[in-house]
Amino acid sequence: MGRFARSVGPALGVRRAGGAGQGPWRERRMIRHEVVDLLEGAKSGDPALRASAVTGLRRLARRQLEPLTREAVQRALLAALADDDPRVRMGAVAALACLPVPDALPGALAALGDEHAIAEAAGRAVVALDPYGACDALCARAREGPESVRAAALTALRHAPVITATGWATFEDCLADSSTVVRSAALGSARELGRRGSPTRDDVVRIAQDGLRSASPYRREISLALVRLIDVPGWAERCREAAKDRDPMVRARAAREQQYVRRRIPQ
Secondary structure (H helix, E strand, O other): OOHHHHHHHHHHOOOOOOOOOOHHHHHHHHHHHHHHHHHHHHOOOOHHHHHHHHHHHHHHHOOOOOHHHHHHHHHHHHHHOOOOOHHHHHHHHHHHHHOOOOOHHHHHHHHHHOOHHHHHHHHHHHHHHOOOOHHHHHHHHHOOOOHHHHHHHHHHHHHOOOOOHHHHHHHHHHHOOOOHHHHHHHHHHHHHHHOOOOOHHHHHHHHHHHHHOOOOHHHHHHHHHHHHHOOOOOHHHHHHHHOOOOOHHHHHHHHHHHHHHHHHOOO
């Protein structure tokens, strides 16, 4: 056991081999030694070593650990959320779903502001940590703040098992948002939700059809794509009608959607 293991080991219950320890006790002792090594690696100055250690700690976090060992693993993973290296942060975010601690959900929500791949993993972690409360928590992030955070929250909504009334209202508002990034994220998740069975699909069809009549040109424009993507009956006719819209952005979208009409309906 190295110098770090000798100093930290006793706090985790690591003991030197001796006596007739066999079976489960020996396995627990080996896990403790592994944890000590990984905790040392998680504090290394080498980002690659830290990332590897966090991956190992994530694997251990899924196991039944003794209380002191489990707490040490959890603290290290939560600390890794603030690491300078994105590989380390990615590993820490991916581990959040296995951390039944109060700080895990706030950590996942905060990570929605990280770079794209990490933000997507954070969104999935939010849903895994609080499946039935995730929708409203994500909606709060989708409504304000930097557009990258809003988009990440909207993308994560597609994984929520239940979309609340707040969720549908958020989709309607974000489909009318002036940010192309936000509208596109709302469109992507609405499309995925529209592929579920009823009643979820029914709600997506409703917001798509309502969007075609919206006063917002942003929402009318994006709704033309949505009615096609979820195959709302009569979507081709809606595209032809939108070609006469008073807003040039909507007319341009209608022209693009007409290309799909021509591919599917022989002239």
